[in-house]
Amino acid sequence: GKANESTFQNDIIKQLIANGWLLGQPSGYNRKLALYEEDLLGFVQETQPEQWQKYGKLYPQNPEQHFLERVAAQLSKA
Template sequence: MMTADPHHEIHLESHIVDQLKQQGWLEGDHQHYDRARALYPEDVIGWIQDTQPDAWEKLRRVHGVDAESTVLDRLGKTLAAKTGGTLEVLHRGFSVAGAGTLAMSQARPEDSRNQTVNNCYAANRLRVVRQLRYSLDNENAIDLVFFINGLPVATVEIKTDFTQSVE
């Protein structure tokens, strides 16, 4: 239950999330986060299905009901590889047998002439998740985690001198 005390972190957390939602961000539920893969699967799969339907159809034909887990496992391995990493995957995508290279984001277009690029840019899924429990070993939580198309890109820990200090 939220108290009326204005000095609790939850109020600032709520304000930040509300401001992001007004700008088109999605608010996620920490229970939908895949701790083992460190991904928000709904957005990974949704982004690929929305922006690369032909590649998704190939994956579905090749892998059947395992298409989603195949993509998520391969993405996780790419992110963990020395040549991978979040920025690399967001910029260059990742490869999956049967579908080639899958893009994981679309940068803002320089102009509006290419409708396909404009549509992909508009399809980017920006999500914020409160109190994200990230570990398989404990229930520790990060106050806010920001995602692009299911990939975590930033974290925020909110501190207040009234409840705790940054030291």
């Protein structure tokens, strides 16, 4: 029943964390876009700083929000 499902879910989470997965906080999750905004933006800005600078010049009005919406739109196509 429900108790077994919860135990199974917790075991999966423990295994994922043990292998390097980061557990997100619900408060950082954007349900509308289905993304952890801070994680996605941090990853792109840290790993691709030059491209991020170019992107910011293309979309000077709130590049972060534009990028998040663009990624979410692409992911929803899959």
